[in-house]
Amino acid sequence: MDKTINQKAWFLVLPVFLVVAFSAILPLMTVVNYSMQDTFGNNQFFWNGVGWFKELLDPSTDLGGRFLASLGRNLLFSAIILAIEVPLGIVVALSMPRDGWSVAACLVILALPLLIPWNVVGTIWQIFGRPDIGLLGYTLNSLGINYNYVSNEFDAWATVIVMDVWHWTSLVALLCYAGLKSIPDAYYQAAQIDGASRWAVFTAIQLPKMNRVLLIAVLLRFMDSFMIYTEPFVVTGGGPGNSTTFVSIELVKIALGQFDLGKAAALSLVYNLIILIVCWVFYTVMTNAGAERPVKQGAE
Amino acid sequence: MHSIPGRRVILITFLIFLLLPIYWLVNMSFKTNAEIVSTMTLWPHQPTLENYKRIFTDESWYSGYINSLTYVLINTVISIAVALPAAYGFSRYRFLGDKHLFFWLLSNRMAPAAVYALPFFNLYSAINLFDTPWAVALAHCIFNVPLAVWILEGFVSGVPREIDETAFLDGYSFPRFFIKILVPLIASGIGVAAFFCFMFSWVELLLARTLTSVNAKPISAIMTRTVSAAGMDWGLLAAAGVLTIIPGALVIWFVRNYIARGFALGRV
Numbered sequence: 001m002d003k004t005i006n007q008k009a010w011f012l013v014l015p016v017f018l019v020v021a022f023s024a025i026l027p028l029m030t031v032v033n034y035s036m037q038d039t040f041g042n043n044q045f046f047w048n049g050v051g052w053f054k055e056l057l058d059p060s061t062d063l064g065g066r067f068l069a070s071l072g073r074n075l076l077f078s079a080i081i082l083a084i085e086v087p088l089g090i091v092v093a094l095s096m097p098r099d100g101w102s103v104a105a106c107l108v109i110l111a112l113p114l115l116i117p118w119n120v121v122g123t124i125w126q127i128f129g130r131p132d133i134g135l136l137g138y139t140l141n142s143l144g145i146n147y148n149y150v151s152n153e154f155d156a157w158a159t160v161i162v163m164d165v166w167h168w169t170s171l172v173a174l175l176c177y178a179g180l181k182s183i184p185d186a187y188y189q190a191a192q193i194d195g196a197s198r199w200a201v202f203t204a205i206q207l208p209k210m211n212r213v214l215l216i217a218v219l220l221r222f223m224d225s226f227m228i229y230t231e232p233f234v235v236t237g238g239g240p241g242n243s244t245t246f247v248s249i250e251l252v253k254i255a256l257g258q259f260d261l262g263k264a265a266a267l268s269l270v271y272n273l274i275i276l277i278v279c280w281v282f283y284t285v286m287t288n289a290g291a292e293r294p295v296k297q298g299a300e
Numbered sequence: 301m302h303s304i305p306g307r308r309v310i311l312i313t314f315l316i317f318l319l320l321p322i323y324w325l326v327n328m329s330f331k332t333n334a335e336i337v338s339t340m341t342l343w344p345h346q347p348t349l350e351n352y353k354r355i356f357t358d359e360s361w362y363s364g365y366i367n368s369l370t371y372v373l374i375n376t377v378i379s380i381a382v383a384l385p386a387a388y389g390f391s392r393y394r395f396l397g398d399k400h401l402f403f404w405l406l407s408n409r410m411a412p413a414a415v416y417a418l419p420f421f422n423l424y425s426a427i428n429l430f431d432t433p434w435a436v437a438l439a440h441c442i443f444n445v446p447l448a449v450w451i452l453e454g455f456v457s458g459v460p461r462e463i464d465e466t467a468f469l470d471g472y473s474f475p476r477f478f479i480k481i482l483v484p485l486i487a488s489g490i491g492v493a494a495f496f497c498f499m500f501s502w503v504e505l506l507l508a509r510t511l512t513s514v515n516a517k518p519i520s521a522i523m524t525r526t527v528s529a530a531g532m533d534w535g536l537l538a539a540a541g542v543l544t545i546i547p548g549a550l551v552i553w554f555v556r557n558y559i560a561r562g563f564a565l566g567r568v
Contacts, residue, residue, distance in 0.1 A: 006395060020408055020445050020446065095314075104556055124321045132337070133340075178560040178561070256417060256510065265418075
């Protein structure tokens, strides 16, 4: 992997830089600009300095209260789905058949939820969970469980979480499966000769070998769940009350609902900063472990 | 040794869990509204194609699919076209700021769409692209171009450097080498990258909805409008949903071995 130093490579990269800069830097500058100002309509803006940021981090104000509450909900949501999806994904990956046509069939079914437009994922669960016309809601209610995601906070949370598990566990499973496939058979044979138990094989061979893919899976799931918008928006609309209003939903409410540009911009920047920090961790993981190059995958 | 006890049961249970909600959607799309609302039936007792027929004949519905496909295709073409040379550059050379640039690209892939919704609205209104497929296509570049660069970089790195050197010794110019030799060698990688650009642009709703109002309205936005309207037409909504799943389901077979790789930005 000895790369030659060649500054002309910038010409190869320039188109990408221009396209992304157009969509990233210009809008971000607008955001920074707005975040320091206040408006009373009519396109008249007033300098507000760091006022919005102060308000944002102070739970006693309206803005700060809403932001910190949605942040707390979002972190709780991310923690719950990680706690469910990661172990479940590992178990599913370990349960995958070894070879034959069933592998391909399983891969295709697993990938199916990942390819569905996010608002349709929301629609599917909105329909599926309804007590009157949805299989899930109907079954639960006829079993005597009073389930209604529209009016009950707990049910709304449960629906959003199950929906996310349905939507994204496959990703963890597929990543783990790719990691598992890279383990040479010799390792298993050696373990068999040593008489290692099933659990020992898992902790001593499979888990260490899956380390990197698992880390990638956790970070990807954390970031995506931290930015979740469409699915809960379609299913619960952030309700009942504010109980499933996550950061993105709150932000869109302030920005496009109330057109409170200054507040929205300040929130955006803080939000982006959190993502950026996690992203940096992600990048370090991806590139440091990059010494082991992509695992060769399957047939063709 | 690969497997765990009870693996069949676990796997089949999980696959059923994945398929059941999709089945329910398909099931509803073949029912009349009367049947949906009045009775709980596990399969359509009076199967009807009425819902699909309405979507294919009502312009306000099918134009949504055309609009979505338009911006998705524009976006895929732009993303792959700019990402190919960049992937080669990142894979083969070191240059000033390369690592920072690579990280910056990643950070854009991860940026929350909600942050960009409002500034994009202002930006594309200012340059008169609002409510055109171009606005959405360009906006989606913010996450698809980095994705394509990351995926393609992995594939280009899989091509031995000796091939480049031999080609240049044989007198190939850079553009000719690129098109005649490199592109065919990483054709499967381009396919995978194109698939993921297509997919991520297809599934996105927030930006697509914010940047369009009438002429370029994507199918996802048309669907949410139906949801919020009073007097819900469930069968129609379900049929529209089923139709959005089909493009992904059609090509999934060809990329099945690369799915993990695409989602992990080419790093698995």
